[in-house]
Amino acid sequence: MSNNTYAIIGSGALGGFYGAKLQKAGLEVHFLLHNDYQYVLENGFIIKSKDGDFNLPQVNAYNNINKMPKCDVIIIGLKTTQNHLLAELIPPLLKENTVVLLLQNGLGAEPEIAKIVGEDRIIGGICRICSNKESSGYIHHSNGGLIRMGRYAINYQIAEINNKMRDINQNFEKAGVSVNLIEDLLLERWKKLVWNIPYNSLSVILNARTDEIMGDTNTRNLVAEIMEEVLEGAKSCQRQIPDSYIQEKLDYTDKLQPYSTSMKIDYERGRPLEIEGIIGNPLRMANKVGMKLPKIGMLYQQLKFLDARNIDKFSSKRKIT
Structure with a gap:
Protein backbone atom coordinates (compact mmCIF):
# COMPACT_ATOMS: atom_id res chain seq x y z
CA MET A 1 0.00 0.00 0.00
CA SER A 2 1.24 3.48 -0.87
CA ASN A 3 0.69 6.17 1.73
CA ASN A 4 -0.44 8.82 -0.72
CA THR A 5 -0.39 12.48 0.25
CA TYR A 6 -3.73 14.24 -0.16
CA ALA A 7 -4.77 17.80 -0.99
CA ILE A 8 -8.38 18.74 -0.26
CA ILE A 9 -9.92 21.50 -2.38
CA GLY A 10 -13.28 22.22 -0.81
CA SER A 11 -13.01 21.25 2.85
CA GLY A 12 -16.70 21.17 3.74
CA ALA A 13 -19.29 18.46 4.23
CA LEU A 14 -17.59 15.99 1.88
CA GLY A 15 -13.97 17.06 1.45
CA GLY A 16 -13.60 18.02 5.09
CA PHE A 17 -15.15 14.78 6.32
CA TYR A 18 -13.17 12.39 4.11
CA GLY A 19 -9.97 14.40 4.55
CA ALA A 20 -10.37 14.31 8.33
CA LYS A 21 -10.90 10.53 8.21
CA LEU A 22 -7.73 10.11 6.15
CA GLN A 23 -5.69 12.27 8.55
CA LYS A 24 -7.06 10.39 11.55
CA ALA A 25 -5.79 7.18 9.91
CA GLY A 26 -2.27 8.63 9.79
CA LEU A 27 -2.12 9.90 6.21
CA GLU A 28 -0.69 13.30 5.26
CA VAL A 29 -3.54 15.62 4.33
CA HIS A 30 -3.54 19.32 3.36
CA PHE A 31 -6.77 21.36 3.44
CA LEU A 32 -7.52 24.44 1.35
CA LEU A 33 -10.07 26.67 3.10
CA HIS A 34 -11.68 30.04 2.51
CA ASN A 35 -14.08 31.49 5.09
CA ASP A 36 -13.25 28.80 7.67
CA TYR A 37 -9.48 29.13 7.34
CA GLN A 38 -8.68 31.03 10.54
CA TYR A 39 -11.01 28.95 12.69
CA VAL A 40 -9.73 25.61 11.37
CA LEU A 41 -6.10 26.75 11.57
CA GLU A 42 -6.57 27.52 15.28
CA ASN A 43 -9.04 24.80 16.26
CA GLY A 44 -8.94 22.03 13.66
CA PHE A 45 -11.99 19.88 12.83
CA ILE A 46 -14.75 18.42 14.95
CA ILE A 47 -16.47 15.45 13.34
CA LYS A 48 -19.78 14.17 14.67
CA SER A 49 -20.34 10.85 12.94
CA LYS A 50 -22.62 7.84 13.15
CA ASP A 51 -19.39 5.81 12.99
CA GLY A 52 -17.88 7.58 16.01
CA ASP A 53 -17.13 11.19 16.87
CA PHE A 54 -13.58 12.52 16.79
CA ASN A 55 -11.60 15.77 16.91
CA LEU A 56 -8.53 16.82 14.95
CA PRO A 57 -7.19 19.79 16.94
CA GLN A 58 -4.35 20.38 14.46
CA VAL A 59 -4.56 20.16 10.68
CA ASN A 60 -2.54 21.43 7.73
CA ALA A 61 -4.75 24.41 6.81
CA TYR A 62 -4.11 26.89 3.99
CA ASN A 63 -5.89 29.84 2.43
CA ASN A 64 -3.47 30.14 -0.48
CA ILE A 65 -3.07 27.33 -3.02
CA ASN A 66 0.52 28.36 -3.76
CA LYS A 67 1.54 27.61 -0.17
CA MET A 68 0.34 24.01 -0.35
CA PRO A 69 2.72 21.18 -1.26
CA LYS A 70 2.28 19.12 -4.41
CA CYS A 71 0.37 15.94 -3.56
CA ASP A 72 -0.28 12.47 -4.93
CA VAL A 73 -4.07 12.81 -4.85
CA ILE A 74 -6.15 15.98 -5.16
CA ILE A 75 -9.66 15.56 -3.77
CA ILE A 76 -12.19 18.02 -5.18
CA GLY A 77 -14.98 18.62 -2.67
CA LEU A 78 -16.10 22.00 -4.02
CA LYS A 79 -19.65 22.56 -5.17
CA THR A 80 -19.87 22.34 -8.97
CA THR A 81 -20.87 26.01 -9.00
CA GLN A 82 -17.22 26.79 -8.15
CA ASN A 83 -15.60 24.61 -10.82
CA HIS A 84 -14.57 27.70 -12.79
CA LEU A 85 -11.89 28.17 -10.09
CA LEU A 86 -10.23 24.80 -10.71
CA ALA A 87 -8.10 25.94 -13.65
CA GLU A 88 -6.15 28.04 -11.12
CA LEU A 89 -6.40 25.75 -8.10
CA ILE A 90 -5.33 22.39 -9.52
CA PRO A 91 -2.07 23.03 -11.46
CA PRO A 92 0.06 24.22 -8.47
CA LEU A 93 -0.62 20.89 -6.71
CA LEU A 94 0.32 18.56 -9.57
CA LYS A 95 3.24 16.16 -9.51
CA GLU A 96 4.10 13.88 -12.40
CA ASN A 97 1.71 11.12 -11.29
CA THR A 98 -0.89 13.14 -9.37
CA VAL A 99 -4.51 12.09 -9.86
CA VAL A 100 -7.65 14.15 -9.26
CA LEU A 101 -10.46 12.47 -7.31
CA LEU A 102 -13.69 14.30 -8.05
CA LEU A 103 -16.17 13.94 -5.16
CA GLN A 104 -18.98 16.01 -6.63
CA ASN A 105 -22.65 15.54 -7.34
CA GLY A 106 -24.11 15.53 -10.80
CA LEU A 107 -22.81 14.78 -14.25
CA GLY A 108 -20.46 16.39 -16.73
CA ALA A 109 -17.68 17.82 -14.55
CA GLU A 110 -15.04 15.27 -15.58
CA PRO A 111 -14.80 16.41 -19.25
CA GLU A 112 -14.27 20.00 -18.09
CA ILE A 113 -11.52 19.09 -15.63
CA ALA A 114 -9.93 16.88 -18.30
CA LYS A 115 -9.22 20.11 -20.20
CA ILE A 116 -7.00 21.15 -17.25
CA VAL A 117 -5.16 17.91 -16.40
CA GLY A 118 -6.00 15.38 -19.15
CA GLU A 119 -8.50 12.55 -18.83
CA ASP A 120 -5.93 9.96 -17.71
CA ARG A 121 -5.53 11.73 -14.32
CA ILE A 122 -9.23 11.87 -13.39
CA ILE A 123 -11.13 9.53 -11.06
CA GLY A 124 -14.80 10.16 -10.42
CA GLY A 125 -16.16 9.45 -6.94
CA ILE A 126 -19.86 8.97 -6.25
CA CYS A 127 -20.51 9.43 -2.54
CA ARG A 128 -23.38 7.61 -0.85
CA ILE A 129 -23.43 9.82 2.21
CA CYS A 130 -25.49 12.25 4.25
CA SER A 131 -23.09 14.84 5.63
CA ASN A 132 -23.50 18.54 6.41
CA LYS A 133 -21.16 21.28 7.58
CA GLU A 134 -22.94 22.67 10.63
CA SER A 135 -20.50 25.52 11.30
CA SER A 136 -16.81 26.38 10.83
CA GLY A 137 -14.77 23.22 11.33
CA TYR A 138 -17.82 21.24 12.53
CA ILE A 139 -19.13 18.46 10.25
CA HIS A 140 -22.09 16.19 11.00
CA HIS A 141 -22.07 12.82 9.22
CA SER A 142 -25.45 11.18 9.75
CA ASN A 143 -25.68 8.35 7.21
CA GLY A 144 -23.72 6.32 4.67
CA GLY A 145 -20.15 7.03 3.62
CA LEU A 146 -19.51 4.59 0.76
CA ILE A 147 -17.66 5.95 -2.28
CA ARG A 148 -17.95 4.29 -5.69
CA MET A 149 -14.83 5.19 -7.66
CA GLY A 150 -14.25 4.91 -11.39
CA ARG A 151 -11.69 6.26 -13.84
CA TYR A 152 -12.83 8.80 -16.38
CA ALA A 153 -12.19 7.98 -20.03
CA ILE A 154 -13.14 10.29 -22.89
CA ASN A 155 -16.92 10.46 -23.42
CA TYR A 156 -17.42 8.32 -20.30
CA GLN A 157 -16.23 5.10 -21.91
CA ILE A 158 -15.78 2.00 -19.75
CA ALA A 159 -12.36 2.23 -18.04
CA GLU A 160 -10.42 -0.53 -16.31
CA ILE A 161 -9.47 -0.31 -12.63
CA ASN A 162 -5.78 0.54 -12.24
CA ASN A 163 -3.18 0.28 -9.47
CA LYS A 164 -3.52 3.94 -8.45
CA MET A 165 -7.19 3.36 -7.72
CA ARG A 166 -6.32 0.27 -5.68
CA ASP A 167 -3.80 2.32 -3.66
CA ILE A 168 -6.39 5.01 -2.95
CA ASN A 169 -8.89 2.32 -2.02
CA GLN A 170 -6.48 0.90 0.54
CA ASN A 171 -5.90 4.36 2.03
CA PHE A 172 -9.64 4.92 2.42
CA GLU A 173 -10.17 1.46 3.88
CA LYS A 174 -7.44 2.23 6.43
CA ALA A 175 -9.47 5.35 7.27
CA GLY A 176 -12.62 3.29 7.79
CA VAL A 177 -14.28 4.44 4.55
CA SER A 178 -15.79 1.78 2.29
CA VAL A 179 -14.93 2.06 -1.40
CA ASN A 180 -16.24 0.15 -4.41
CA LEU A 181 -13.99 0.30 -7.48
CA ILE A 182 -16.02 0.36 -10.69
CA GLU A 183 -15.42 0.43 -14.44
CA ASP A 184 -18.55 2.27 -15.59
CA LEU A 185 -18.44 5.79 -14.16
CA LEU A 186 -21.31 7.07 -16.33
Whole structure:
Protein backbone atom coordinates (compact mmCIF):
# COMPACT_ATOMS: atom_id res chain seq x y z
CA MET A 1 0.00 0.00 0.00
CA SER A 2 1.24 3.48 -0.87
CA ASN A 3 0.69 6.17 1.73
CA ASN A 4 -0.44 8.82 -0.72
CA THR A 5 -0.39 12.48 0.25
CA TYR A 6 -3.73 14.24 -0.16
CA ALA A 7 -4.77 17.80 -0.99
CA ILE A 8 -8.38 18.74 -0.26
CA ILE A 9 -9.92 21.50 -2.38
CA GLY A 10 -13.28 22.22 -0.81
CA SER A 11 -13.01 21.25 2.85
CA GLY A 12 -16.70 21.17 3.74
CA ALA A 13 -19.29 18.46 4.23
CA LEU A 14 -17.59 15.99 1.88
CA GLY A 15 -13.97 17.06 1.45
CA GLY A 16 -13.60 18.02 5.09
CA PHE A 17 -15.15 14.78 6.32
CA TYR A 18 -13.17 12.39 4.11
CA GLY A 19 -9.97 14.40 4.55
CA ALA A 20 -10.37 14.31 8.33
CA LYS A 21 -10.90 10.53 8.21
CA LEU A 22 -7.73 10.11 6.15
CA GLN A 23 -5.69 12.27 8.55
CA LYS A 24 -7.06 10.39 11.55
CA ALA A 25 -5.79 7.18 9.91
CA GLY A 26 -2.27 8.63 9.79
CA LEU A 27 -2.12 9.90 6.21
CA GLU A 28 -0.69 13.30 5.26
CA VAL A 29 -3.54 15.62 4.33
CA HIS A 30 -3.54 19.32 3.36
CA PHE A 31 -6.77 21.36 3.44
CA LEU A 32 -7.52 24.44 1.35
CA LEU A 33 -10.07 26.67 3.10
CA HIS A 34 -11.68 30.04 2.51
CA ASN A 35 -14.08 31.49 5.09
CA ASP A 36 -13.25 28.80 7.67
CA TYR A 37 -9.48 29.13 7.34
CA GLN A 38 -8.68 31.03 10.54
CA TYR A 39 -11.01 28.95 12.69
CA VAL A 40 -9.73 25.61 11.37
CA LEU A 41 -6.10 26.75 11.57
CA GLU A 42 -6.57 27.52 15.28
CA ASN A 43 -9.04 24.80 16.26
CA GLY A 44 -8.94 22.03 13.66
CA PHE A 45 -11.99 19.88 12.83
CA ILE A 46 -14.75 18.42 14.95
CA ILE A 47 -16.47 15.45 13.34
CA LYS A 48 -19.78 14.17 14.67
CA SER A 49 -20.34 10.85 12.94
CA LYS A 50 -22.62 7.84 13.15
CA ASP A 51 -19.39 5.81 12.99
CA GLY A 52 -17.88 7.58 16.01
CA ASP A 53 -17.13 11.19 16.87
CA PHE A 54 -13.58 12.52 16.79
CA ASN A 55 -11.60 15.77 16.91
CA LEU A 56 -8.53 16.82 14.95
CA PRO A 57 -7.19 19.79 16.94
CA GLN A 58 -4.35 20.38 14.46
CA VAL A 59 -4.56 20.16 10.68
CA ASN A 60 -2.54 21.43 7.73
CA ALA A 61 -4.75 24.41 6.81
CA TYR A 62 -4.11 26.89 3.99
CA ASN A 63 -5.89 29.84 2.43
CA ASN A 64 -3.47 30.14 -0.48
CA ILE A 65 -3.07 27.33 -3.02
CA ASN A 66 0.52 28.36 -3.76
CA LYS A 67 1.54 27.61 -0.17
CA MET A 68 0.34 24.01 -0.35
CA PRO A 69 2.72 21.18 -1.26
CA LYS A 70 2.28 19.12 -4.41
CA CYS A 71 0.37 15.94 -3.56
CA ASP A 72 -0.28 12.47 -4.93
CA VAL A 73 -4.07 12.81 -4.85
CA ILE A 74 -6.15 15.98 -5.16
CA ILE A 75 -9.66 15.56 -3.77
CA ILE A 76 -12.19 18.02 -5.18
CA GLY A 77 -14.98 18.62 -2.67
CA LEU A 78 -16.10 22.00 -4.02
CA LYS A 79 -19.65 22.56 -5.17
CA THR A 80 -19.87 22.34 -8.97
CA THR A 81 -20.87 26.01 -9.00
CA GLN A 82 -17.22 26.79 -8.15
CA ASN A 83 -15.60 24.61 -10.82
CA HIS A 84 -14.57 27.70 -12.79
CA LEU A 85 -11.89 28.17 -10.09
CA LEU A 86 -10.23 24.80 -10.71
CA ALA A 87 -8.10 25.94 -13.65
CA GLU A 88 -6.15 28.04 -11.12
CA LEU A 89 -6.40 25.75 -8.10
CA ILE A 90 -5.33 22.39 -9.52
CA PRO A 91 -2.07 23.03 -11.46
CA PRO A 92 0.06 24.22 -8.47
CA LEU A 93 -0.62 20.89 -6.71
CA LEU A 94 0.32 18.56 -9.57
CA LYS A 95 3.24 16.16 -9.51
CA GLU A 96 4.10 13.88 -12.40
CA ASN A 97 1.71 11.12 -11.29
CA THR A 98 -0.89 13.14 -9.37
CA VAL A 99 -4.51 12.09 -9.86
CA VAL A 100 -7.65 14.15 -9.26
CA LEU A 101 -10.46 12.47 -7.31
CA LEU A 102 -13.69 14.30 -8.05
CA LEU A 103 -16.17 13.94 -5.16
CA GLN A 104 -18.98 16.01 -6.63
CA ASN A 105 -22.65 15.54 -7.34
CA GLY A 106 -24.11 15.53 -10.80
CA LEU A 107 -22.81 14.78 -14.25
CA GLY A 108 -20.46 16.39 -16.73
CA ALA A 109 -17.68 17.82 -14.55
CA GLU A 110 -15.04 15.27 -15.58
CA PRO A 111 -14.80 16.41 -19.25
CA GLU A 112 -14.27 20.00 -18.09
CA ILE A 113 -11.52 19.09 -15.63
CA ALA A 114 -9.93 16.88 -18.30
CA LYS A 115 -9.22 20.11 -20.20
CA ILE A 116 -7.00 21.15 -17.25
CA VAL A 117 -5.16 17.91 -16.40
CA GLY A 118 -6.00 15.38 -19.15
CA GLU A 119 -8.50 12.55 -18.83
CA ASP A 120 -5.93 9.96 -17.71
CA ARG A 121 -5.53 11.73 -14.32
CA ILE A 122 -9.23 11.87 -13.39
CA ILE A 123 -11.13 9.53 -11.06
CA GLY A 124 -14.80 10.16 -10.42
CA GLY A 125 -16.16 9.45 -6.94
CA ILE A 126 -19.86 8.97 -6.25
CA CYS A 127 -20.51 9.43 -2.54
CA ARG A 128 -23.38 7.61 -0.85
CA ILE A 129 -23.43 9.82 2.21
CA CYS A 130 -25.49 12.25 4.25
CA SER A 131 -23.09 14.84 5.63
CA ASN A 132 -23.50 18.54 6.41
CA LYS A 133 -21.16 21.28 7.58
CA GLU A 134 -22.94 22.67 10.63
CA SER A 135 -20.50 25.52 11.30
CA SER A 136 -16.81 26.38 10.83
CA GLY A 137 -14.77 23.22 11.33
CA TYR A 138 -17.82 21.24 12.53
CA ILE A 139 -19.13 18.46 10.25
CA HIS A 140 -22.09 16.19 11.00
CA HIS A 141 -22.07 12.82 9.22
CA SER A 142 -25.45 11.18 9.75
CA ASN A 143 -25.68 8.35 7.21
CA GLY A 144 -23.72 6.32 4.67
CA GLY A 145 -20.15 7.03 3.62
CA LEU A 146 -19.51 4.59 0.76
CA ILE A 147 -17.66 5.95 -2.28
CA ARG A 148 -17.95 4.29 -5.69
CA MET A 149 -14.83 5.19 -7.66
CA GLY A 150 -14.25 4.91 -11.39
CA ARG A 151 -11.69 6.26 -13.84
CA TYR A 152 -12.83 8.80 -16.38
CA ALA A 153 -12.19 7.98 -20.03
CA ILE A 154 -13.14 10.29 -22.89
CA ASN A 155 -16.92 10.46 -23.42
CA TYR A 156 -17.42 8.32 -20.30
CA GLN A 157 -16.23 5.10 -21.91
CA ILE A 158 -15.78 2.00 -19.75
CA ALA A 159 -12.36 2.23 -18.04
CA GLU A 160 -10.42 -0.53 -16.31
CA ILE A 161 -9.47 -0.31 -12.63
CA ASN A 162 -5.78 0.54 -12.24
CA ASN A 163 -3.18 0.28 -9.47
CA LYS A 164 -3.52 3.94 -8.45
CA MET A 165 -7.19 3.36 -7.72
CA ARG A 166 -6.32 0.27 -5.68
CA ASP A 167 -3.80 2.32 -3.66
CA ILE A 168 -6.39 5.01 -2.95
CA ASN A 169 -8.89 2.32 -2.02
CA GLN A 170 -6.48 0.90 0.54
CA ASN A 171 -5.90 4.36 2.03
CA PHE A 172 -9.64 4.92 2.42
CA GLU A 173 -10.17 1.46 3.88
CA LYS A 174 -7.44 2.23 6.43
CA ALA A 175 -9.47 5.35 7.27
CA GLY A 176 -12.62 3.29 7.79
CA VAL A 177 -14.28 4.44 4.55
CA SER A 178 -15.79 1.78 2.29
CA VAL A 179 -14.93 2.06 -1.40
CA ASN A 180 -16.24 0.15 -4.41
CA LEU A 181 -13.99 0.30 -7.48
CA ILE A 182 -16.02 0.36 -10.69
CA GLU A 183 -15.42 0.43 -14.44
CA ASP A 184 -18.55 2.27 -15.59
CA LEU A 185 -18.44 5.79 -14.16
CA LEU A 186 -21.31 7.07 -16.33
CA LEU A 187 -23.70 4.39 -15.04
CA GLU A 188 -22.88 5.25 -11.43
CA ARG A 189 -23.40 8.96 -12.02
CA TRP A 190 -26.84 8.30 -13.52
CA LYS A 191 -27.71 5.98 -10.61
CA LYS A 192 -26.85 8.75 -8.13
CA LEU A 193 -29.07 11.13 -10.11
CA VAL A 194 -32.03 8.82 -9.52
CA TRP A 195 -32.00 10.17 -5.95
CA ASN A 196 -30.39 13.57 -6.44
CA ILE A 197 -32.63 14.99 -9.15
CA PRO A 198 -36.02 14.51 -7.44
CA TYR A 199 -35.06 15.13 -3.82
CA ASN A 200 -32.69 18.06 -4.31
CA SER A 201 -35.09 19.77 -6.70
CA LEU A 202 -38.31 19.22 -4.76
CA SER A 203 -36.72 20.08 -1.42
CA VAL A 204 -36.14 23.61 -2.75
CA ILE A 205 -39.29 24.03 -4.82
CA LEU A 206 -41.54 22.69 -2.04
CA ASN A 207 -39.40 23.90 0.90
CA ALA A 208 -39.51 20.41 2.39
CA ARG A 209 -37.24 17.84 4.02
CA THR A 210 -37.06 14.30 2.65
CA ASP A 211 -39.45 12.96 5.31
CA GLU A 212 -42.03 15.61 4.43
CA ILE A 213 -41.78 14.79 0.72
CA MET A 214 -42.14 11.07 1.44
CA GLY A 215 -44.98 11.60 3.91
CA ASP A 216 -47.41 12.94 1.31
CA THR A 217 -48.90 10.61 -1.32
CA ASN A 218 -48.83 13.25 -4.05
CA THR A 219 -45.18 14.21 -3.67
CA ARG A 220 -44.12 10.60 -3.11
CA ASN A 221 -45.74 9.66 -6.42
CA LEU A 222 -44.10 12.66 -8.07
CA VAL A 223 -40.68 11.50 -6.85
CA ALA A 224 -41.27 8.08 -8.40
CA GLU A 225 -42.34 9.65 -11.71
CA ILE A 226 -39.23 11.84 -11.81
CA MET A 227 -37.09 8.80 -11.04
CA GLU A 228 -38.65 7.04 -14.03
CA GLU A 229 -37.52 9.92 -16.22
CA VAL A 230 -33.97 9.64 -14.85
CA LEU A 231 -33.96 5.98 -15.88
CA GLU A 232 -35.07 7.06 -19.36
CA GLY A 233 -32.24 9.59 -19.44
CA ALA A 234 -29.71 6.91 -18.52
CA LYS A 235 -31.16 4.62 -21.19
CA SER A 236 -30.69 7.34 -23.81
CA CYS A 237 -26.97 7.25 -22.88
CA GLN A 238 -26.84 3.47 -23.31
CA ARG A 239 -26.91 2.81 -19.57
CA GLN A 240 -29.54 0.47 -18.14
CA ILE A 241 -30.82 0.92 -14.58
CA PRO A 242 -33.43 -1.66 -13.54
CA ASP A 243 -36.93 -0.45 -12.66
CA SER A 244 -36.51 -2.06 -9.23
CA TYR A 245 -33.90 0.59 -8.41
CA ILE A 246 -36.68 3.14 -7.99
CA GLN A 247 -38.31 1.20 -5.16
CA GLU A 248 -34.87 0.63 -3.64
CA LYS A 249 -34.28 4.39 -3.46
CA LEU A 250 -37.77 5.07 -2.12
CA ASP A 251 -37.28 2.48 0.63
CA TYR A 252 -33.86 3.95 1.45
CA THR A 253 -35.33 7.43 1.82
CA ASP A 254 -38.18 6.16 4.00
CA LYS A 255 -35.55 4.94 6.48
CA LEU A 256 -33.57 8.21 6.54
CA GLN A 257 -33.81 10.50 9.51
CA PRO A 258 -35.48 13.82 8.54
CA TYR A 259 -32.92 15.23 6.12
CA SER A 260 -32.40 18.57 4.40
CA THR A 261 -30.68 18.10 1.05
CA SER A 262 -27.52 19.98 0.18
CA MET A 263 -29.44 22.04 -2.36
CA LYS A 264 -32.03 23.06 0.22
CA ILE A 265 -29.28 24.12 2.64
CA ASP A 266 -27.56 26.12 -0.10
CA TYR A 267 -30.86 27.81 -0.97
CA GLU A 268 -31.53 28.74 2.65
CA ARG A 269 -28.04 30.25 2.94
CA GLY A 270 -28.30 32.22 -0.30
CA ARG A 271 -25.67 30.23 -2.18
CA PRO A 272 -25.85 29.43 -5.90
CA LEU A 273 -27.53 26.08 -6.51
CA GLU A 274 -25.88 23.15 -8.33
CA ILE A 275 -28.58 23.22 -10.97
CA GLU A 276 -26.39 22.64 -14.02
CA GLY A 277 -24.39 19.71 -12.65
CA ILE A 278 -27.33 17.88 -11.10
CA ILE A 279 -30.13 18.72 -13.56
CA GLY A 280 -29.01 20.81 -16.54
CA ASN A 281 -26.14 18.62 -17.76
CA PRO A 282 -28.08 15.31 -17.58
CA LEU A 283 -31.05 16.99 -19.25
CA ARG A 284 -28.89 18.28 -22.10
CA MET A 285 -27.14 14.93 -22.49
CA ALA A 286 -30.50 13.20 -22.95
CA ASN A 287 -31.91 15.94 -25.20
CA LYS A 288 -28.84 15.72 -27.44
CA VAL A 289 -29.86 12.19 -28.47
CA GLY A 290 -33.53 13.08 -28.84
CA MET A 291 -34.80 12.02 -25.40
CA LYS A 292 -37.27 14.48 -23.88
CA LEU A 293 -37.56 14.54 -20.08
CA PRO A 294 -40.48 16.95 -19.47
CA LYS A 295 -40.75 16.70 -15.67
CA ILE A 296 -37.01 17.16 -15.21
CA GLY A 297 -37.13 20.04 -17.69
CA MET A 298 -39.82 21.70 -15.60
CA LEU A 299 -37.76 21.26 -12.42
CA TYR A 300 -34.83 22.90 -14.19
CA GLN A 301 -36.86 25.95 -15.23
CA GLN A 302 -38.40 26.37 -11.77
CA LEU A 303 -35.04 26.11 -10.02
CA LYS A 304 -33.40 28.61 -12.37
CA PHE A 305 -36.11 31.13 -11.46
CA LEU A 306 -35.90 30.46 -7.72
CA ASP A 307 -32.09 30.51 -7.73
CA ALA A 308 -31.85 33.86 -9.51
CA ARG A 309 -34.46 35.46 -7.25
CA ASN A 310 -32.83 34.02 -4.13
CA ILE A 311 -29.37 35.30 -5.04
CA ASP A 312 -30.81 38.77 -5.69
CA LYS A 313 -32.60 38.71 -2.32
CA PHE A 314 -29.48 37.72 -0.38
CA SER A 315 -27.31 40.17 -2.30
CA SER A 316 -29.65 42.97 -1.29
CA LYS A 317 -29.53 41.89 2.36
CA ARG A 318 -25.72 41.81 2.32
CA LYS A 319 -25.59 45.31 0.85
CA ILE A 320 -27.89 46.60 3.59
CA THR A 321 -25.90 44.99 6.39
